[in-house]
Structures are given as structure tokens and as C-alpha cells.
Amino acid sequence: MNRSASALALMLILSACGKGEDKVAGKPAGDPLQVTAPAALVARLKIAPVTMTPVSETLRVAGQIDFDENRVARIGATVTGRVAAMQANVGQGVSRGSVLAQITSTELSSQQLVYVRARSSNDLNRRNVERARTLFAAGVISAAELQRRESEYQVSGAEMRAAADQLRLLGLSGAALGQLGARGTLHSVSQVSSTMAGVVVERHLAVGQVVQPSDQLFVVADLSKVWAVAQVPEQQARFVHTGQMVTLDIPALGDEKRSGRLVYVGQVVDPRTRTVLVRTELDNAGGQLKPSMLATMLVQSDATDRLTIPASAVVRENNADHVFVAQGSNRYTLRAVSVGEESKGRRPVLSGLAAGDQVVAEGAFHLNIERNRQAIEGQ
Template identity: 45%
Template sequence: MISQATHQNKTLNKGLLVALCMIGIMLSGCSEKEDATPTKETVKDPDIVEISNQLAKQVTLHTIGKIEMRDTMRLPGTIQVDEQRMARIGASVTGRVKDIEATLGQKVTNGQVLATLNSTELAQSQLVYIKAAQQIGLQTKAVERAKLLQEADVIGAAELQRREAELSAAQADLNAARDQLIVLGMSESAINKLSKSGQIHSYSNVVSRISGNVISRKVNLGQVVQPAEELFIIADLSHVWVVAEVPEQQIDLIQTGEEVLVEIPALHNKQFKAKLIYESDVVNPETRTVTVRCDIENADREIKPDMLVSMLIKSSPVPKLALPLQSVVRENDKTYVYVQLAPNKFRLREVELGQEYMGMVTITNGVSEGEVVVNDGAFHVNNERKIKELE
């Protein structure tokens, strides 16, 4: 019995050992199949690029921050004559033009004769002055005789006072006639000469009151002119005004005394530096603009009145986020920068740009203050990214 039981146990153990071997073989086969399955490779981000140490030597970095930026306003304007250096010349009497001595564009000096008039009005006023001067002589002698007669007790004091009053009235008439001649353009020396000679001179000169150029002439020979008429305009063009209109919403961005640039298209967009010397105190109700003005030196006379110009005015400084222009990469009508992730490792990121200012450009979206981007060498980093995409 014992040997039979022992034989059964050995048979059972042998069967169990075979089963365990089979299970082991099956597990081993499964393991081999699992090992034969290929592993999936990690997907690379095409916008991330790692550069070599050699390329890194050609790259400089820039930390994004804010700069004080001033917007530039471009205002249309015109060149105008400096009104403080301009004179509108007219006749001082009514008369007929006898001679014209100034031509359009001619340079004249202060006191130079521009035209000569023949005036009956001037002759009549001179005649009044001569008669008033004669009355002074007569009334003076009458007063002297009256004094002698009063001393001889021939006439009373009342008669002497009457004749003295007539002398005072004659003196007043003479003064009035003299003032009238001055109003009509006669000089003091000419009036004194008239007093001595008694000869009437009916010619009146139209003279320049400043030195400059004749920029307008509105008179011809034989023309009858009135004192209210403008015959010549004389202007000193060594300085001219630039006048522009600023929208009322932007008037707080400028101030008198600040420097501006004046660009003149007719002179191949040549720019001139100037300073704002005037800002109007009122708003034009029709255009809703405020007039501003600056002065430009024009020694060589290349700037002409009524030329069209652009006045470039910089606004007050405003802090704005910006980065260098060379940091920007342009592709497919979009703009990008390379933002540093780690040493020699960068990510291509799309950004939205604003205005350019002194080699910088403002950023409206895409990066934040404090981030580091590629400055010089962004082009090389971009090429490196494209090469690795093709590998």
C-alpha cells in the first residue's frame, strides 16, 4: 500500500512539473512577443530648435522691456510769409501813377521809391498850408501893430486880445495843414522846403517801409489809385513761417517751444529743423483744428511761400513694450521671434507688431516683459530650424 501511494505521489509531482514547464514556456513566448513590439518614438516640436555652440557664438540675446516711445504726427501745412517781416505798401494820396520803379521779385531797401503819383489832392493840401503860413505872417504883424497902438493909447486892451486870438487861430490852421501834409506822405524836410520856397509840388512818392523782395505788384502806369488800395507787398524772406492745423483731440500732445521737422516734397523731401513758436488760443469751429506755427531760416531763399509741406511733431513720451527690429523673422506674411527656453534652445513664436521707433518695434501681442529673445542672428537660427525639419 505504501509503495502504491508513493508511486501515485511521484506521478502527481511529475504531472505538476510538466504543467509548470508549459506555463513557463507560454510566459516566455509572450515576453518575447512583447519585446518584439517596436517602441513609439517621441514626437518633436517643429517650432523648437537647438543650436550648436558654434552657432551660439553668432547669436546675441535681448531681454524684452519697455522703452519711452514718442509717436510722430504728420500734419499737412504750407509755407507762409512771416507777417512780422512783411509790409503792404499803398499810396498815401489819391493820384494817377506817373512812374513805376519797382518790378516783381526785385530786392528793395527801406525808404526806396517804388512808384510816383501825380496828385491834385496833394497840390491842394500844399496850397492850404502855404495860405496858412501867409496868414501867420499877417496876423503876427497885426498883433505887433496893436501892441504899439495900445501903448499909444489909441486902441484898448480888447482889440489887442482879439488880434492875438486871430494869430492863435492862424497858428492852429497852419499846424493842421502841416499834419495833413505829413498824412499825405510829405517828409518834414519837404514841408520846410515848401515853407521857404512856396512852390507847390504835386508829385507823391510811394516808398518801401522795409528791406526785402517785391512779392506782389498791383499797379500799372496811368492807373488812378486810392489810399485804401494795396499797390505792393514787400517781404523779407530770410525767414518764413510753416503753418499747420492740429486736430483738437491731439493738441495736448504738443507744446510751444518743442522741436519739429518740416519736410518739403518740392525740395526732394528735404527736412528742416524748426521750433514751434505759436499755438492758437481758439479752435476753428469748421475744421475742429488748432493752428500751430514754426519759423524756418531761409537764407538761400530756396523755400518759397505757398509751398506744401508736412510738419512732423513728436508727441509726449509713452512707455511701450518693444524689441529690436532685427529680432523679427518674417514668413508667409506673419511675424515671429525666437524665445529662449534654455541655453541654446529656442521656440519660434508668432507676435503682433506695432510702430517702429529708433531701431525698435513695439509688441502688441505674443511675448511678455522679461522674456529673452534672439536679437542678432535670428536669421541663422531660423535657417537651422528649417534644415532640421528636412532631416
């Protein structure tokens, strides 16, 4: 009796399990990428087509503020000598012709002596020619003698002018040259003067130092205008050209932005960095921009017609961009897409969509929550 009751109970249990398995096996499996929006959610959704619109992409490249090389003077000595005094320090404003340093030079003294001798010889030969002309008129000397003395006078004049030119190359001013010819007093001090108005940004000498004409002693820069330079990767160089508007984000200035136009785009690629140099000019009357400041250059490309979708249509799922494509009857499918950077509220479509596709432009975030809820309930 007990055995019959146990067997009957076992058969009933097995029968019930078989019916449950058949029910699960018979349920159709749902697509986790599809969602049917309830009526309450449909009212919050806005559908928009994928359309062609003009897109202007923004290229972001790292750069920095630099000197305007057309407003920089690298100043050296004109003679070999020893630094006797300095009149300028780094950061000091100077005008054109301001004395920056003084150098004592035996080379300058020697060349002045050559000039004094050449000038004296020229004066002597000038007087000799005047006497020879008087004697020739009186028939005392021949024409050949007069010509010889005139030739000597011309040669000495050329030597004097050459010596004067050499002194000018050594930095002797015209006034000092005139005093040298009038008084014959030699000066062994050469002055290093600024060739432009600006600010002393570098100094490479000290009192007592021996310098050569090839040495760079001072760098003077006019900082009223500066350059902003950046290196554009060669793959993106086709998107930039002279005349394009650029915006500069300079961290040192806080939220203040600067703008300008590209005035130069390099014609060659740097083989080390595989980049192309670009630059723009900026006004710096206030002196806020300082060379070597870091900057991010935002280059606005020319607008071209491209497939775009509203930026609000994009949802992130599994670290990738997706959109919901409308299928009709309140059904939507989550589709992976590749999109570009946002511009004026729209994002260009790189792949995943075609013209005319209908996507959820507003409410995509809430629709994705509903999709996840339905997927969990389906499991």
C-alpha cells in the same frame, strides 16, 4: 473559384485603407503658429526681454515755407490818384524809403492849397498881433482888442498845423512841406515809398490805373528769415509744445535738412481741417528757402518710459506685425503685436506683449521661414 479570389482581394484592399485612415486620424494636429528650432538655427537666434525704455516718438506732419509776417510790409497809396510811373518790379531789392511808384493826385494839390492859405493867414495874424501889442502899449486900443487878435492868431496857427498834419498823412515829406511854405509851389505828385528793406514780392498796379488809399499796391518782404508752418491733427496736438526741436525735410533742397525749435503752437483748432497751426523760424541768409515750398515737419516728442522691443524682432506676416515669443526647449510661438514707429533701433509695444516676455531679437526672419516649412510638412 474566381468569385472567391475576387472577394478575398476586395477584403484585403478595404483592410489596408482602414488601417491608413486610422493612422492619419490618430496623428496629433500641429499648431501652425508654433515652431521648434533645429540646433543649427538655435545658434543664430538671440533672445531679448520686453523692457521699459525711454521712447521719443517722431510726429510727421505736412507743412510749407511761409513769409515771416513780422518782416512783411503791405504798402498802399496815401492819396486817391492815377499811377504816373513805376520804379519797382517784382523780385527787385529795395531799401527803406525807396520810391516804388508815383501817383498824380488832385486831392494832394487841394490839400496843399489849404495849407498855403492857412500859413498865409497865420502870418497875417502874427503881424496883426505884433501891431496890436504896439498900439496897446501906446494906449490906442483896448485890452479886449488885443485879446481878440491874439485869439485869431492862435486859431490860425492851429489850422496851419492841422493842414500840415494832413499833408504828412498824404505822404508829403518834411522837406517838401518846408519848400511849400517857403515858395508856395504846389506839387500834384505823391510818391509810394517802401517802409522797409527787402524784396518786392507782389505788385498790384499798372501805369494809368486809378488807386485808392485802401488798395494794396506792393508787398515787400525781408526774406533773411522765414517761417515753416504745419497743421498738426487735433488728436496729436497734445504731443507738441513750444521749444521742441523739429527737423524739416524740404524736397526742393534734396537731401539737405533744416532744424529749429517750435516758436508757436496754436491755441485753437481750425474747425474746417481739425488741425492746430504750429511754426518755427529759419535763417535764410542764402535765399534757398522760398515761401510756398513744400516741407515735412518732423516733431520729436519728449521721451517717456514705455514697453519696447528691438526693431529686428518684428516680422511681417499676412500684412501684420508679429514677434516670436520663446516658450523654452527651443520652442517659439508667433504672436501678433501692435507696435509704434522705430526710434533708435527699438519700437514701442502698443499691445500683444507684457513686460518680461522673451522675444527673438535676431534671426526672427529665418525662424519664420522654418515655421512655414514645418507647417507645410505637417500638412
